[in-house]
Amino acid sequence: MADVNRGNRPLSPHLSIYRPQLTSVTSILTRITGNALLLGALLIVWWFLAASSSAEYFTVVDTIITSVVGDLVMFLSLWALWYHALAGVRHLIWDNAIGLELETAEKLGWAVIGGSVFLTILTTIIIM
Amino acid sequence: MRFLTDRKRAVGLGSAKTGTAHFWAMKVSSVALLFLVPLFVFTFGSMLGQPHEEVVAYFARPFPAIVAALTMVVGFMHFKDGVQVLIEDYVHGTMQKVLIILMICLCYAAAATGLFALARIAL
Numbered sequence: 557m558a559d560v561n562r563g564n565r566p567l568s569p570h571l572s573i574y575r576p577q578l579t580s581v582t583s584i585l586t587r588i589t590g591n592a593l594l595l596g597a598l599l600i601v602w603w604f605l606a607a608s609s610s611a612e613y614f615t616v617v618d619t620i621i622t623s624v625v626g627d628l629v630m631f632l633s634l635w636a637l638w639y640h641a642l643a644g645v646r647h648l649i650w651d652n653a654i655g656l657e658l659e660t661a662e663k664l665g666w667a668v669i670g671g672s673v674f675l676t677i678l679t680t681i682i683i684m
Numbered sequence: 685m686r687f688l689t690d691r692k693r694a695v696g697l698g699s700a701k702t703g704t705a706h707f708w709a710m711k712v713s714s715v716a717l718l719f720l721v722p723l724f725v726f727t728f729g730s731m732l733g734q735p736h737e738e739v740v741a742y743f744a745r746p747f748p749a750i751v752a753a754l755t756m757v758v759g760f761m762h763f764k765d766g767v768q769v770l771i772e773d774y775v776h777g778t779m780q781k782v783l784i785i786l787m788i789c790l791c792y793a794a795a796a797t798g799l800f801a802l803a804r805i806a807l
Binding site for chain 1: 711714715717718721725726728729730732733736737739740743752756759760763766767770794797798800801802804805
């Protein structure tokens, strides 16, 4: 058994053949949002570094991060942050073998989507 | 051809004993971030776009500075563990190891840079 061919056996199609479902899409989005947050996180570190350096350098970096493109990145990062946080809560619940029934899992999926949009708009209004 | 089966080679060696460490680290950091993220969103968010003197004075205060420091350190350590799983799923062989090491080092560097900046502002 140690030398069986593990390299090029045929695989059944999975991603390419199944209709996207709420559970799979929300799961994939968890990964995408979590990893995409690197960009916003690095921009924030840069912003802090500039703030600690000098007023001139801070103005340069702050202008970039609050430009139209910067605002868009930060706004999308805010949504990604809330989405990833709520999706993480869903995983903390699932870790206890609770809420794994299809119906409950789909409700939780909609809660993550709706909750992330709501929290993004709410926090944007408050901190603007 | 080897005559030992995979099972024969594994029997009696016991578990690897560290299999759950990564999962547990992600769980702990995620719970910590659940508290830190809302605090950071409101403290940092209210300062983005403000004048330099105001930003420096604000992050010289204990609460905003400690929230920012914790969020950056715990956040990058959480990211380090998360991005490792992403790489392990899609990249294999030497490139997998190279990318994991690079991303972990980037997280260490970003966390250190954030802490250094905060220290210079606060002290």
